[in-house]
Amino acid sequence: MSTADGLLAAIDGVGADRRRGGFSRHGFDRAELELREWFVGEAERRGLAVRTDRNGNVWAWWGAPGPDAVVTGSHLDSVPGGGAFDGPLGVTTALAAVDLLRANWFVPARPLAIVVFAEEEGGRFGVPCLGSRLLTGAIDPDAARRLTDADGVSLAEAVAEAGLQPARLGRDDEALGLVGRFVELHVEQGRGLVDLGAPVGLASSILAHGRWRFRFTGEGNHAGATLIGDRRDPMLPASALVLAARRAASGVDGARATVGRLVPNPGGANVIASTVDLWLDARAGDDAGTRAVVGEISAAAVSAAADEGCTVAVTEESYGDTVHFDAALRDELSGVLGDVPVLATGAGHDAGILAARVPTAMLFVRNPTGVSHAPAEHAEAADCTAGVVALATVLERLAG
Amino acid sequence: MSTADGLLAAIDGVGADRRRGGFSRHGFDRAELELREWFVGEAERRGLAVRTDRNGNVWAWWGAPGPDAVVTGSHLDSVPGGGAFDGPLGVTTALAAVDLLRANWFVPARPLAIVVFAEEEGGRFGVPCLGSRLLTGAIDPDAARRLTDADGVSLAEAVAEAGLQPARLGRDDEALGLVGRFVELHVEQGRGLVDLGAPVGLASSILAHGRWRFRFTGEGNHAGATLIGDRRDPMLPASALVLAARRAASGVDGARATVGRLVPNPGGANVIASTVDLWLDARAGDDAGTRAVVGEISAAAVSAAADEGCTVAVTEESYGDTVHFDAALRDELSGVLGDVPVLATGAGHDAGILAARVPTAMLFVRNPTGVSHAPAEHAEAADCTAGVVALATVLERLAG
Numbered sequence: 132m133s134t135a136d137g138l139l140a141a142i143d144g145v146g147a148d149r150r151r152g153g154f155s156r157h158g159f160d161r162a163e164l165e166l167r168e169w170f171v172g173e174a175e176r177r178g179l180a181v182r183t184d185r186n187g188n189v190w191a192w193w194g195a196p197g198p199d200a201v202v203t204g205s206h207l208d209s210v211p212g213g214g215a216f217d218g219p220l221g222v223t224t225a226l227a228a229v230d231l232l233r234a235n236w237f238v239p240a241r242p243l244a245i246v247v248f249a250e251e252e253g254g255r256f257g258v259p260c261l262g263s264r265l266l267t268g269a270i271d272p273d274a275a276r277r278l279t280d281a282d283g284v285s286l287a288e289a290v291a292e293a294g295l296q297p298a299r300l301g302r303d304d305e306a307l308g309l310v311g312r313f314v315e316l317h318v319e320q321g322r323g324l325v326d327l328g329a330p331v332g333l334a335s336s337i338l339a340h341g342r343w344r345f346r347f348t349g350e351g352n353h354a355g356a357t358l359i360g361d362r363r364d365p366m367l368p369a370s371a372l373v374l375a376a377r378r379a380a381s382g383v384d385g386a387r388a389t390v391g392r393l394v395p396n397p398g399g400a401n402v403i404a405s406t407v408d409l410w411l412d413a414r415a416g417d418d419a420g421t422r423a424v425v426g427e428i429s430a431a432a433v434s435a436a437a438d439e440g441c442t443v444a445v446t447e448e449s450y451g452d453t454v455h456f457d458a459a460l461r462d463e464l465s466g467v468l469g470d471v472p473v474l475a476t477g478a479g480h481d482a483g484i485l486a487a488r489v490p491t492a493m494l495f496v497r498n499p500t501g502v503s504h505a506p507a508e509h510a511e512a513a514d515c516t517a518g519v520v521a522l523a524t525v526l527e528r529l530a531g
Numbered sequence: 532m533s534t535a536d537g538l539l540a541a542i543d544g545v546g547a548d549r550r551r552g553g554f555s556r557h558g559f560d561r562a563e564l565e566l567r568e569w570f571v572g573e574a575e576r577r578g579l580a581v582r583t584d585r586n587g588n589v590w591a592w593w594g595a596p597g598p599d600a601v602v603t604g605s606h607l608d609s610v611p612g613g614g615a616f617d618g619p620l621g622v623t624t625a626l627a628a629v630d631l632l633r634a635n636w637f638v639p640a641r642p643l644a645i646v647v648f649a650e651e652e653g654g655r656f657g658v659p660c661l662g663s664r665l666l667t668g669a670i671d672p673d674a675a676r677r678l679t680d681a682d683g684v685s686l687a688e689a690v691a692e693a694g695l696q697p698a699r700l701g702r703d704d705e706a707l708g709l710v711g712r713f714v715e716l717h718v719e720q721g722r723g724l725v726d727l728g729a730p731v732g733l734a735s736s737i738l739a740h741g742r743w744r745f746r747f748t749g750e751g752n753h754a755g756a757t758l759i760g761d762r763r764d765p766m767l768p769a770s771a772l773v774l775a776a777r778r779a780a781s782g783v784d785g786a787r788a789t790v791g792r793l794v795p796n797p798g799g800a801n802v803i804a805s806t807v808d809l810w811l812d813a814r815a816g817d818d819a820g821t822r823a824v825v826g827e828i829s830a831a832a833v834s835a836a837a838d839e840g841c842t843v844a845v846t847e848e849s850y851g852d853t854v855h856f857d858a859a860l861r862d863e864l865s866g867v868l869g870d871v872p873v874l875a876t877g878a879g880h881d882a883g884i885l886a887a888r889v890p891t892a893m894l895f896v897r898n899p900t901g902v903s904h905a906p907a908e909h910a911e912a913a914d915c916t917a918g919v920v921a922l923a924t925v926l927e928r929l930a931g
Contacts, residue, residue, distance in 0.1 A: 212797030351905035397612030
């Protein structure tokens with residue numbers, strides 16, 4: 132019988148990022164495709180029937196696919212230089228939970244599936260939860276097809292390369308219609324369970340969350356030959372935005388605003404940039420708080436751009452309001468799991484996308500470092516096993 | 532007989548950068564090697580004897596190589612997304628000047644050579660004028676061999692790949708000892724000649740100039756799950772540095788300070804960066820002014836890093852004091868060119884490196900946009916021809 136940490140060890144090394152540390156596994160890139168193949172192999176070894184849907188999400192069925200199914204799973208892609216657990220822990224615990232249920236002679240009374248969602252982090256095409264957004268119709272498929280990665284490859288090209296039909300991307304009621312309830316297990320991305328001394332918890336809600344792309348345009352020129360007074364340097368308003376983001380988020384209770392990706396173009400050390408692209412990640416407890424933070428940051432960006440003779444264009448690349456997970460389902464799971472802690476999270480998940488369409492719950496596994504989206508992210512083997520046991524308990528309850 | 536703009540047209544397209552616009556041609560990369568081959572072909576078509584020195588600089592000799600030679604030339608590499616003229620204009624005008632001199636039945640009384648210096652912009656390995664610094668001993672060859680590009684390839688590996696011996700990099704008195712006087716022609720990188728209504732000018736001096744690399748280290752973490760109060764985000768002090776650079780340069784007459792390259796690591800939109808590398812390009816009229824600007828910026832960086840719980844490490848990647856070109860040589864050229872304007876420049880050049888060892892002069896050709904290190908950089912065909920005539924006049928005087 133497999134363990135979650137044993138399964139994780141089997142994929143250690145796939146997509147290892149020597150430059151950044153950690154792993155870089157992005158939607159439909161070589162590392163992520165290798166992980167999909169690995170998952171298909173593990174599913175088939177267990178006699179699960181594998182289907183890839185129109186949007187590149189992979190489903191492994193225990194029993195014939197059918198309506199009112201109980202579905203669990205997560206994703207295998209990572210942020211650039213991410214940790215080993217964010218995503219893969221939800222897939223490996225699902226495989227191990229199936230093994231555990233079978234070892235206990237459990238036979239599901241309704242269909243049960245493990246799903247692997249495509250490009251959850253948005254690390255390649257910029258939109259988080261891309262596979263689940265396409266599945267549920269939360270993103271326009273034309274807009275999605277036109278998304279490009281850093282090399283200019285479009286999503287349409289990438290999925291075609293992976294053997295999918297770009298024209299068929301988009302809302303898939305046939306696949307989604309089978310899902311009765313969805314449960315995602317995920318490594319916790321903070322210190323909530325550490326502080327509570329609990330290995331496993333349940334999710335209450337996800338912060339409202341969006342990504343905005345700011346393009347500042349100035350005038351590219353020579354770093355030595357151009358007088359200070361003659362400059363229109365987009366790095367100035369871009370830097371002002373980074374500082375304004377901190378100020379704005381500090382002013383709204385529980386809000387977060389982050390610039391983790393910033394790209395000056397052309398990017399030469401002796402060149403005044405002609406443009407700077409930066410991505411603002413902003414979240415708060417509700418829609419009004421998030422909009423207030425982004426509004427304040429945008430106003431600061433416009434003002435700083437004008438001061439430098441630059442222009443700024445803002446694009447909302449993704450947005451989702453606060454997610455409150457199904458209370459009845461959570462109470463039911465809390466009953467069988469024995470009053471585990473219930474926590475809110477600031478991190479986005481495919482479960483947050485599915486929650487708009489089907490009753491959805493999330494399980495968290497303790498992360499002793501509290502760090503996430505970084506190589507220091509961790510879960511102890513014993514806690515992974517506690518996660519497998521909790522997930523198996525939940526699946527037994529829901530599919531029994 | 533060739534023209535400078537005709538020769539430039541022949542290499543248009545080599546190293547075209549579709550993403551950034553303009554050209555990306557960097558030391559020993561495919562585009563730069565293709566341009567070297569093109570230069571060797573052009574030199575051999577003219578019966579010039581081509582030699583590549585130990586540091587990868589290419590010399591094309593009219594007459595047997597020997598001491599007290601008159602040497603002209605420039606470089607073929609570019610900044611990332613650079614213009615078509617910065618570098619190649621000095622090489623193409625040199626070839627066209629040789630044609631013009633021969634058409635006028637000129638026979639040099641002393642050896643004459645055209646040189647193409649390697650990696651003048653530092654666009655790949657970070658140190659500007661790398662080929663001329665190695666030639667003259669202005670950089671320690673061990674330090675140079677350890678320089679790496681963005682993919683982690685070292686200079687030692689890159690030159691080995693290009694057929695050179697890494698162990699032989701460094702001061703080359705045999706090659707340098709042949710150079711009696713050096714004259715570099717370059718497109719102007721400002722509007723000096725435009726404002727004066729002159730197609731050609733002579734250089735007086737180059738600003739003191741250095742590059743400093745700042746590495747800010749914080750703690751990589753999740754952009755959504757990490758409370759604002761728990762963050763150690765190196766993007767904050769990095770942004771503070773960009774704003775401090777503008778303030779510091781504004782406070783010293785004629786100084787410039789630029790951050791054109793800034794790289795958050797890992798660079799995910801939903802990830803608080805663990806480190807940020809940025810490169811400060813600072814220049815001023817003299818050593819004291821440059822040091823004052825960099826000192827003020829560094830102090831601001833240290834303070835902002837401490838405020839965020841980050842650390843900062845500063846490395847001086849290159850530095851050169853103010854260059855005053857040889858006054859006697861300039862006066863001699865001014866005599867034969869008929870009182871052309873004499874201008875200072877903020878841009879660095881191989882001529883500035885050679886000036887420490889041999890009498891050196893520079894010719895500038897008018898740039899109607901005043902823009903440089905960007906695709907908008909330009910020189911009209913008539914002004915290129917004026918540059919060829921001026922350079923031929925100078926070579927005739929010095930080698931006659």
